Amino acid sequence: MGLRSHPLPITMLLKLEGITKRFGSLVANDHIDLEIRQGEIHALLGENGAGKSTLMNILYGLYTPDEGRIFWKGKEVKIRNPRHAIDLGIGMVHQHFMLIPVFTVAENITLGKEVTRNRFLDMNEARKRVEELSQRFGLEVNPDDRIESISVGQQQRVEILKALYRGAELLILDEPTAVLTPQEVEELGKIMKRLVAQGHTIIIITHKLKEVLHLADRVTVIRRGKKIATLDAAGQTEAELARLMVGRDVILTVDKEPAKPGKVVLEVKNLHAKNDRGVEAVRDVSFTVRAGEIVGIAGVDGNGQSELIACLTGLRKPTSGTVTVNGQDVTGQSPRRIRDAGVGHIPEDRQKRGLVLNFTVAENAALGDHRAFARRGWLSYQRMVDKAKEIISGFDVRPPRHDYLARSLSGGNQQKVIVGREILRNPDLMIAVQPTRGLDVGAIEFIHRNLVSERDAGRAILLVSLELDEIMNLADRILVMYKGQIVAEVPGHEATEEGLGLLMMGGSASA
Amino acid sequence: MPDQSKWKAGLRAIGIPVLATIVGLLVGILCILIAGKDPVLAAKAFYRAVAGEPRMFGNVLVSTIPLIFTGLAVAFAYRAGLFNIGVEGQYLMAQIATVVVGVWWTPPQGFEWLHPIFALGAGAVAGAIWGGIVGLLKAWKGVHEVINSIMMNWIALFLADWLLKAYLRPDNSRAASYDLQQTAWLSQGLIEGSRLHTGIWIALGTAVVVWIILFKTPLGYEIRAVGHSPGAAEYGGISVARALIITMAISGAIAGMAGSVQTMGLNHRFNETTALLGYGFDGIAVALVGRLHPVGVVLAALLFGALQASSGLMQAMAGVPKAVVSIVQAAVIFFVAAEGLWSFLQRRRAKKEVTPA
Ligand SMILES: Nc1ncnc2c1ncn2[C@@H]1O[C@H](COP(=O)(O)OP(=O)(O)OP(=O)(O)O)[C@@H](O)[C@H]1O
Ligand SMILES: [Mg+2]
Numbered sequence: 101m102g103l104r105s106h107p108l109p110i111t112m113l114l115k116l117e118g119i120t121k122r123f124g125s126l127v128a129n130d131h132i133d134l135e136i137r138q139g140e141i142h143a144l145l146g147e148n149g150a151g152k153s154t155l156m157n158i159l160y161g162l163y164t165p166d167e168g169r170i171f172w173k174g175k176e177v178k179i180r181n182p183r184h185a186i187d188l189g190i191g192m193v194h195q196h197f198m199l200i201p202v203f204t205v206a207e208n209i210t211l212g213k214e215v216t217r218n219r220f221l222d223m224n225e226a227r228k229r230v231e232e233l234s235q236r237f238g239l240e241v242n243p244d245d246r247i248e249s250i251s252v253g254q255q256q257r258v259e260i261l262k263a264l265y266r267g268a269e270l271l272i273l274d275e276p277t278a279v280l281t282p283q284e285v286e287e288l289g290k291i292m293k294r295l296v297a298q299g300h301t302i303i304i305i306t307h308k309l310k311e312v313l314h315l316a317d318r319v320t321v322i323r324r325g326k327k328i329a330t331l332d333a334a335g336q337t338e339a340e341l342a343r344l345m346v347g348r349d350v351i352l353t354v355d356k357e358p359a360k361p362g363k364v365v366l367e368v369k370n371l372h373a374k375n376d377r378g379v380e381a382v383r384d385v386s387f388t389v390r391a392g393e394i395v396g397i398a399g400v401d402g403n404g405q406s407e408l409i410a411c412l413t414g415l416r417k418p419t420s421g422t423v424t425v426n427g428q429d430v431t432g433q434s435p436r437r438i439r440d441a442g443v444g445h446i447p448e449d450r451q452k453r454g455l456v457l458n459f460t461v462a463e464n465a466a467l468g469d470h471r472a473f474a475r476r477g478w479l480s481y482q483r484m485v486d487k488a489k490e491i492i493s494g495f496d497v498r499p500p501r502h503d504y505l506a507r508s509l510s511g512g513n514q515q516k517v518i519v520g521r522e523i524l525r526n527p528d529l530m531i532a533v534q535p536t537r538g539l540d541v542g543a544i545e546f547i548h549r550n551l552v553s554e555r556d557a558g559r560a561i562l563l564v565s566l567e568l569d570e571i572m573n574l575a576d577r578i579l580v581m582y583k584g585q586i587v588a589e590v591p592g593h594e595a596t597e598e599g600l601g602l603l604m605m606g607g608s609a610s611a
Numbered sequence: 612m613p614d615q616s617k618w619k620a621g622l623r624a625i626g627i628p629v630l631a632t633i634v635g636l637l638v639g640i641l642c643i644l645i646a647g648k649d650p651v652l653a654a655k656a657f658y659r660a661v662a663g664e665p666r667m668f669g670n671v672l673v674s675t676i677p678l679i680f681t682g683l684a685v686a687f688a689y690r691a692g693l694f695n696i697g698v699e700g701q702y703l704m705a706q707i708a709t710v711v712v713g714v715w716w717t718p719p720q721g722f723e724w725l726h727p728i729f730a731l732g733a734g735a736v737a738g739a740i741w742g743g744i745v746g747l748l749k750a751w752k753g754v755h756e757v758i759n760s761i762m763m764n765w766i767a768l769f770l771a772d773w774l775l776k777a778y779l780r781p782d783n784s785r786a787a788s789y790d791l792q793q794t795a796w797l798s799q800g801l802i803e804g805s806r807l808h809t810g811i812w813i814a815l816g817t818a819v820v821v822w823i824i825l826f827k828t829p830l831g832y833e834i835r836a837v838g839h840s841p842g843a844a845e846y847g848g849i850s851v852a853r854a855l856i857i858t859m860a861i862s863g864a865i866a867g868m869a870g871s872v873q874t875m876g877l878n879h880r881f882n883e884t885t886a887l888l889g890y891g892f893d894g895i896a897v898a899l900v901g902r903l904h905p906v907g908v909v910l911a912a913l914l915f916g917a918l919q920a921s922s923g924l925m926q927a928m929a930g931v932p933k934a935v936v937s938i939v940q941a942a943v944i945f946f947v948a949a950e951g952l953w954s955f956l957q958r959r960r961a962k963k964e965v966t967p968a
Binding site for chain 1 (some may be wrong): 717826827828829831832833835836839840842843844845846847848849
């Protein structure tokens with residue numbers, strides 16, 4: 101007997117009327133009306149740059165709308181700042197984390213609502229509460245870890261816990277699952293259902309349509325700043341939602357020919373590496389990637405993938421073992437040397453690594469080989485602009501402006517700039533970590549096709565993703581990483597979600 | 612035009628310092644009133660000291676020259692995210708090097724023009740070494756640049772003092788080094804009756820060079836990338852360590868030129884120095900008010916130079932205590948640094964505009 105079988109009166113928790121937000125001449129939100137019912141899970145869908153984050157930032161008091169009105173529990177409110185939003189009972193987990201890197205997990209979660217005893221911080225108590233909270237919601241974190249030393253996935257969990265800790269009635273989740281593993285996503289789904297059953301309300305922004313259908317009660321689709329429709333989730337299909345978002349039919353699976361692997365491009369032998377805490381995180385890893393194939397690395401976040409990739413790209417020194425690219429030993433070399441050896445890298449953390457946020461798109465187009473943008477020793481802005489234009493038109497970056505600061509692009513468009521830059525560099529080996537993180541279905545389709553055609557053009561591609569669908573769709577061979585080791589190799593066409601899932605949890609293939 | 616169009620950003624970059632200057636001057640007027648003096652008379656004195664006669668303006672420029680260099684030095688380092696608080700030490704070491712070359716090296720006949728170049732070069736190199744050490748320690752051992760540049764200041768102070776007393780002066784009745792040979796002097800008399808020397812051209816030239824390095828060369832790209840995001844710079848194949856060392860060395864060289872030009876253009880010797888005189892802090896102020904941009908630095912240096920040069924006359928003519936000038940400077944710095952306050956006000960204004968909607 102669910103609550104919902106009773107004909108309860110539907111109460112409106114939140115109502116937006118004609119919300120408009122402009123950034124200069126760009127209209128990010130164009131007269132958006134939206135109603136959120138008490139106790140529902142409401143999904144917000146839309147292409148990259150459609151204006152979803154902007155709308156939610158308005159709700160959270162980060163931006164002031166240029167026009168429009170907000171009603172909270174029937175009363176008109178002007179949300180002045182996040183503190184005000186929190187006081188009203190609105191919590192938000194941002195697309196890009198807002199954690200303090202040098203603080204511990206517990207400190208970050210309790211920040212702004214610290215646990216004190218006799219006016220002093222009581223960290224023991226805070227730690228205990230965080231542990232309790234993390235157990236109650238099944239989001240595993242270690243309260244004493246420093247944020248800078250944990251993976252993006254773990255940081256995401258901390259963000260969610262932080263909002264829960266502040267006791268939000270309305271929880272806004274801006275792409276909370278982009279970096280979670282399927283198991284964690286499922287777990288989060290359960291948490292959300294539980295929260296809703298307890299009377300909370302949730303707005304979730306996501307690009308994963310399956311999730312939407314699975315979790316949400318209602319769906320609102322935004323396209324280019326305008327609201328297209330609000331629908332009941334029941335009875336919708338992925339394809340239909342995709343069409344509403346993008347305005348055309350989207351092909352959700354990738355067609356590809358069997359791989360024709362050529363010579364070995366990347367060879368990793370007996371690699372060992374430590375993580376930031378000095379614990380061995382990569383243990384005796386050996387594998388190869390050949391020209392013309394896509395090798396996927398699957399695994400639960402935090403099983404050594406990040407450290408392995410850091411070793412391959414020069415961002416971390418391995419403790420032993422060798423890395424060879426095109427027959428050239430690049431073990432422990434600088435990122436510069438490794439790039440010069442023909443390696444492209446789509447990094448896990450686009451804001452910390454992939455872009456200089458305070459540079460323009462044009463300046464970012466040169467990141468990685470800016471010296472090639474010099475002409476007789478002078479930096480050529482014209483070349484950077486040309487490259488940026490190539491990326492913008494090739495990868496549909498919106499708005500199409502090379503003079504925009506990377507900071508003011510939407511998350512998905514930032515990702516497109518990075519992916520475009522790395523692909524256009526034509527590397528022999530492409531190391532792609534979560535290449536479609538935060539992209540909309542249309543853009544994912546496009547990037548996937550691109551990676552496959554890169555493969556067919558004879559490039560070697562190493563794909564790391566927490567997204568099993570992505571790995572199974574693209575990879576010709578799948579390596580499963582568990583506790584720092586490669587525990588299995590599965591041919592792409594033989595992989596099943598269940599089989600991989602088991603292997604990723606440390607089970608055996610025969611099970 | 613988008614929010615962050617160049618125009619708007621530029622307008623804002625200029626607007627804040629100008630506003631801060633106006634507010635700072637208002638604060639100054641208030642102080643003068645509180646001190647019971649006549650602000651109109653003070654303003655007249657200020658005007659006379661700055662633009663009363665050409666030679667007065669010349670003296671303003673004389674005060675401006677070292678400020679341009681020290682401001683540029685601080686601003687340059689800041690672009691890589693480094694806080695060069697060691698300008699003073701770099702300045703002193705450069706003066707010593709300039710004295711050595713200026714006193715003991717005699718250019719061959721017909722090559723006298725080489726003398727100032729070498730003396731200046733020696734100073735720049737000394738400053739670069741002094742600053743480079745700071746960068747090296749930061750890049751290699753992670754020692755925070757503020758801590759070790761402060762220590763380098765003290766080392767420089769006592770090292771210079773010892774060198775002066777042990778080697779650079781004829782006997783201990785003299786509180787200064789030997790005089791530089793005349794060939795190493797920068798010529799004065801750009802403006803009749805003032806001590807303005809050709810160092811002004813060197814200072815302005817350096818501002819242009821700094822601008823070029825920062826915005827027109829791959830090195831500048833690296834420095835700015837490191838300053839904005841060391842993580843992304845490292846990802847992009849930029850050696851963060853190398854960038855830090857080079858930046859500090861260049862910043863030190865610029866700071867050093869301040870000392871050398873002062874020696875070659877004005878003092879013609881190294882005067883006994885027993886305390887840190889605050890050139891470095893002036894540099895920080897100028898860099899801040901100039902918003903870390905070479906053009907801004909030049910303008911801010913001019914403002915501070917004018918204030919410094921006029922304080923004497925304001926005291927003599929209007930009885931304004933010299934401290935008022937310091938208060939005005941401090942107020943300007945405060946209002947520029949309080950950018951948070953500014954954006955806070957802007958946000959409030961934005962809200963007000965929305966409210967009636
Ligand atoms: N501070 C800003 N200054 C200028 N433009 C901005 C700013 N913030 C966002 N924009 C622009 O507003 C539009 C909407 O951005 P928003 O971040 O809301 O998109 P989104 O729907 O969340 O996309 P994504 O799925 O990629 O995260 C984009 O075109 C973006 O470039
Ligand atoms: Mg977004």
